[in-house]
Amino acid sequence: MDTLDIAFAEARRYLASLDTRPVASRGTPAAIRSPLPVQFPMHGMPATDVVRAIAAAAEPGLTANAGGRFFAWVKGGALPAALATDIMCSAWDQNVVLASTSPAGAVLEEVAGQFLLEALRLPPDSSYAFVTGCQMAHTTALAAARHAVLARAGWDVEAKGLQGGPVIRVLANAHHHSSVTRALRLLGLGSDCIVPLGGDVPGTVSADALSAALADAPDAPTILILNAGDLNIGACDDFATLCPIAHAAGAWVHVDGAFGLWANASPRLAPLVAGVELADSWATDGHKWLNTPYDCGMAITRDPVAHSAAMRMTAAYLTTGGAVRDPMDFTPEWSRRARALPALAALMELGRDGLAAMIERCCDHAAAIYDGIIGFEGATGIARPTMNQGLIRFDACDGANISDAVIAAINASGEAFVSGGNWDGERVMRISVCGWNTSANDVARTVAAAGEALARLRSSAEMDVGLTR
Numbered sequence: 086m087d088t089l090d091i092a093f094a095e096a097r098r099y100l101a102s103l104d105t106r107p108v109a110s111r112g113t114p115a116a117i118r119s120p121l122p123v124q125f126p127m128h129g130m131p132a133t134d135v136v137r138a139i140a141a142a143a144e145p146g147l148t149a150n151a152g153g154r155f156f157a158w159v160k161g162g163a164l165p166a167a168l169a170t171d172i173m174c175s176a177w178d179q180n181v182v183l184a185s186t187s188p189a190g191a192v193l194e195e196v197a198g199q200f201l202l203e204a205l206r207l208p209p210d211s212s213y214a215f216v217t218g219c220q221m222a223h224t225t226a227l228a229a230a231r232h233a234v235l236a237r238a239g240w241d242v243e244a245k246g247l248q249g250g251p252v253i254r255v256l257a258n259a260h261h262h263s264s265v266t267r268a269l270r271l272l273g274l275g276s277d278c279i280v281p282l283g284g285d286v287p288g289t290v291s292a293d294a295l296s297a298a299l300a301d302a303p304d305a306p307t308i309l310i311l312n313a314g315d316l317n318i319g320a321c322d323d324f325a326t327l328c329p330i331a332h333a334a335g336a337w338v339h340v341d342g343a344f345g346l347w348a349n350a351s352p353r354l355a356p357l358v359a360g361v362e363l364a365d366s367w368a369t370d371g372h373k374w375l376n377t378p379y380d381c382g383m384a385i386t387r388d389p390v391a392h393s394a395a396m397r398m399t400a401a402y403l404t405t406g407g408a409v410r411d412p413m414d415f416t417p418e419w420s421r422r423a424r425a426l427p428a429l430a431a432l433m434e435l436g437r438d439g440l441a442a443m444i445e446r447c448c449d450h451a452a453a454i455y456d457g458i459i460g461f462e463g464a465t466g467i468a469r470p471t472m473n474q475g476l477i478r479f480d481a482c483d484g485a486n487i488s489d490a491v492i493a494a495i496n497a498s499g500e501a502f503v504s505g506g507n508w509d510g511e512r513v514m515r516i517s518v519c520g521w522n523t524s525a526n527d528v529a530r531t532v533a534a535a536g537e538a539l540a541r542l543r544s545s546a547e548m549d550v551g552l553t554r
Contacts, residue, residue: 088132095140103152107499112145148502153520153527156454157504159316159344159474161376161519163427170430171378174423181423184409190423191409197429201383204350204432204440205369207362212389214396214415215371215425218382219343222368223268225384225417227308228395230337230366231272233388234306237335243394247273256298257310258290258322259283262341265310287468288312288320295327299334307336313358313367314345317508317515319472321345325360338364344519347374348472351441354448357472374444374473376521377427384415443521447473450528451518457532463487463543464535467513475516476508479539487542488512494538501531 086094120141130138149155151162163171181190198213214225231253235242240250253274257265259281266276280298284291290311299307309331311322324340331338340346340361346369348354349361361367365388371381386392393414405411413419435443451470458477459466467476479491492505492514506515 086133088136091133091136091140095136099147100151103149106149106152108149108152108154108502109496109499110146110148111499117142117146150502151520153523154501154531155520156517156531157502157515159370159373159517159519161373162521163372163378164376164431164434164521166430166434167375167377167427171427174426177423179423180420181425182413182419182421183403183405183411184407185404187423188409190426191412193423193429194412194425195410197425197432200429200432202385204437205346205367205385206349206355207367207385208387210389212386212392212415214384214392214412215428216382216384216416216418217380217424218372219262219341219368219370220264220267220382221417222370222382222384223265223339223341224271225392225396225415226339226366226368226386227265227268227272228417229384229386229388229392230308230339231274232395233365233391234308234335234337236391236394238306251306253278253308254302254305255279255308255310256282256295256336258288258312258315258341260288260312260315260317260320261310262312262316262343264343265341286320288315288318289322290327292323292326292330295330299330299336303334307331307334309336309338311338311340311364312345313340313342313361314348314472314474317474317476317506318468319345319470319474321348321357321361321472323360324358324363328360328363332363337366339366340364340368342367342369344370344373345472347440347444350437351444353441353445354472371428371431374447374519375428375431375440376443376519377431381424381428383428389415444473447518447520447523450523450525451475451516453525453528454516454518454531457528458535461536461539463539467508470516473518476506476513477516478511478513479542482543486512488514490542491535491538494542495531495534498534498538500534501527503531503535 120138150160179187179190181187184191202209202211216222216225238251255278257279282290282294284294313321328338346367349358366386369383371377372379397414451473455469455475458464463480465478467478479488481487489505489512492503496502504515506513
């Protein structure tokens with residue numbers, strides 16, 4: 086067998102095990118290191134031995150997030166066509182930075198961008214960038230926003246930088262993700278520029294709060310950041326109301342749509358994000374709800390001029406321009422793999438109806454897990470999924486919050502993998518369903534695992550109470 090044969094055999098074995106292997110990894114750091122040399126080898130190893138050793142080292146530490154019972158954080162699996170295309174991308178080893186360096190990569194990225202805009206029902210003349218993830222999608226889109234709001238104030242930030250320029254104010258949903266904060270730090274704006282906004286509906290910004298904040302500094306260059314899918318409860322801002330208010334004040338509207346933007350691809354769920362197409366930029370992830378392999382994020386802007394102005398660079402030795410778009414004009418990376426191609430494969434494999442069906446199915450499964458678990462004594466529903474995210478609290482017989490213990494017990498069982506979080510000052514279990522291959526059977530197994538873990542912990546707590554009396 087050659088190296089590719091071994092690698093494919095190991096990959097097939099792993100994929101075939103997803104339904105039966107523990108979802109949580111169980112390997113210790115020592116077990117993961119043990120198949121590898123203790124020190125950098127003096128002499129090179131045969132390639133076949135290297136592949137076998139790395140496969141053996143990884144095996145005990147792999148988390149089965151590609152399977153149907155991974156509900157922690159917001160992770161999808163990888164659709165078959167997307168996974169296979171990703172393998173080809175590695176074999177082709179293209180640097181898709183310019184049309185001249187990889188004509189195939191650049192042309193196919195254009196097709197992927199067109200299909201992406203059509204799938205998400207965003208303005209067809211928008212610009213786009215395929216980046217590593219939503220972190221860099223925020224950074225890229227907000228760089229375009231930074232350029233636009235400062236250009237309106239007569240300041241060339243790409244030439245002059247931020248020092249001495251107008252101060253940018255960022256109004257943001259109080260429940261904004263930490264990746265937004267880090268993007269602002271990377272762009273030199275700092276976290277202190279953020280003015281958090283709330284409203285009467287949990288996880289959303291109200292029109293009154295936005296209007297009041299805009300009125301506080303009507304002449305300041307302003308960026309507004311809204312949510313399409315809050316990380317905890319899936320809440321979405323009222324884009325149809327808020328975007329016109331922001332635009333009337335001259336603000337740029339950016340949407341964190343890491344997963345929730347994909348609701349716009351579903352006729353049934355699109356009302357949750359009604360008006361999202363009115364924003365100026367959007368950030369989302371392919372490796373979440375589109376179910377591409379890592380790493381694949383997307384930055385999209387309504388203003389291609391601002392987008393390219395923030396990103397474009399030149400050098401004497403580069404061949405640029407021509408009929409095909411140069412990806413480097415819209416991305417922060419000089420060297421970049423053909424990460425748009427797995428996204429293109431996923432969109433083609435699903436089609437418009439398949440994409441909508443997958444998104445709706447995940448939401449239905451999230452609700453089914455939630456409804457099943459809150460039927461157990463000691464489980465309290467905090468937020469039933471309106472999209473694909475939900476929250477549940479678990480209590481012992483004496484009312485003590487045992488959510489973290491239940492989460493640990495579910496994960497230790499290997500039947501499912503869930504995560505915790507904080508909501509209104511208390512610990513809760515989060516439900517997040519993004520996998521294309523999650524089934525009704527996966528839902529049933531997860532509900533059963535949660536019920537068994539909760540019953541065992543409550544019974545143990547009752548015995549402890551009895552022994553202390």
